[in-house]
Amino acid sequence: MRLTNRTVLIVGGTSGIGLELAHRFAKDGNTVVVGGRKPEPQDGLQSVRIDVTDPTSVLRARDEVLAAHPDLDVVVTMSGVLLTEDLRDPAHITDAENMVATNLLGTIRVIDVFTPHLIGRSAGTIITVSSGIAFLPFPLMATYGATKAAVHSYTESLRAHLAGTGVEVAELVPPAVATPAMAKLNPAAVSVDDYLDEVMELLAVEPTTREIIAEAALPLRWAERDGTYAELLERRSAPLKTLPGR
Template sequence: MNISGNTIFIPGATSGIGLALALELRAKGNTVIVGGRRTELLDQIAAEHPGIDTVRIDTADAASIEAAAKEVLALHPDLNVLVTMAGIMRVEDWHTPEFLASAESVVTTNVLGPIRLIAAFIEHLRAQPDATILTVSSGLAFVPLRITPSYNASKAAIHLLSESIRLQLADTSVRVVELEPPSVRTKLLPGHDTNEFAMPLDEFISEVVALIEAQPDATEIQVENVKFMRHAEARGSYDQVVRSINSVDHTN
């Protein structure tokens, strides 16, 4: 993925990693369209950051994805990058069946959402001379956090989905790149934006953009902080890393 000269749609970018990445990519010379569910946040982003377009989209709703895709492509027929950023994280207790509603919501947003987004844009992206699908998994795709089973599983699914469609789309102009964040200080979980274990958001985004710029042909974007999880099994330190990440309170 080239660092500049793109037209990029980022659904799930009204806060956290999505918004920070959108602003940084805009500063690097890209046209950026931000998508999200809450119109008040979209209006605020448009007012505070002239030049960034906004589109309402609920990635848990198939009809909303279809409508947003039509709107984005009508306004930006040169779109060549899709970032499947939207995602949710829930603490679950599987001792009783009450976890089910949470698990279904996580899978719908984190797995079906990206699949439906890619389906809505793939024909358009294939028609571009140089296009990118940037998926977003997690360090937790590779080692589990005890309190978030469905989230871990959803991100593992995104990792293997990314690997698989990269193989299928190798005969097209569409690159598939996987962003693998570590724990980052956002509000993905309550209190997590002040958690000292997590990586500061600005440091994470700066490193991500630097990696994209330095390695435009990379298939995985891994900041240093995620590598201890990403490569734990290959290093033979899987059990140690699982113990380490589960010894920390991730909600404070």
């Protein structure tokens, strides 16, 4: 995709990977708006307050962004909550509901409110964010993985629905990236800078690649095809032993 002279909205872009991605887009000469529940001023970036679990907030943010940027042509939806769970404890349902509301329904809400605008332009790009976990579970993060698998499936369907409209659909498939939360869970997580170096290179490919898969996520994406699924799943189940009573 073209990476210059775009107007980019990154929902979930006020911290972590999203914020660093926003700075990369801005550095390349794009107008960038980041959205989050508690946006703070950032050099070179504009911001909008948005809670993807609240339909009213999402609509208000859409109206604010389009009023200021009627040329908006890239929407990245990456708001996410990652929580570990003990599926033997029914109390995990509260965390599960939180992740479904944010990671899956939040993604759908953001796409829904901006799709008519992009179709009206007959051009634009929607970028969703799934995960390597979408293709090979990490059982300690059961619902998180399930939401990311759902985002992948939804993205595939969205692409089919938007065929012929001029709106392209791409999916980021990150590996474990060393954000503060993930670094504690996975010492082998890829550094944020290394990951984004790879992402920007992959995004620049023309025509736009359907799945933007970092190298570290490839073994997860293709585990079933490569016959390594069962072995990797067993290895990734080992952290369950750290849960109380195991």
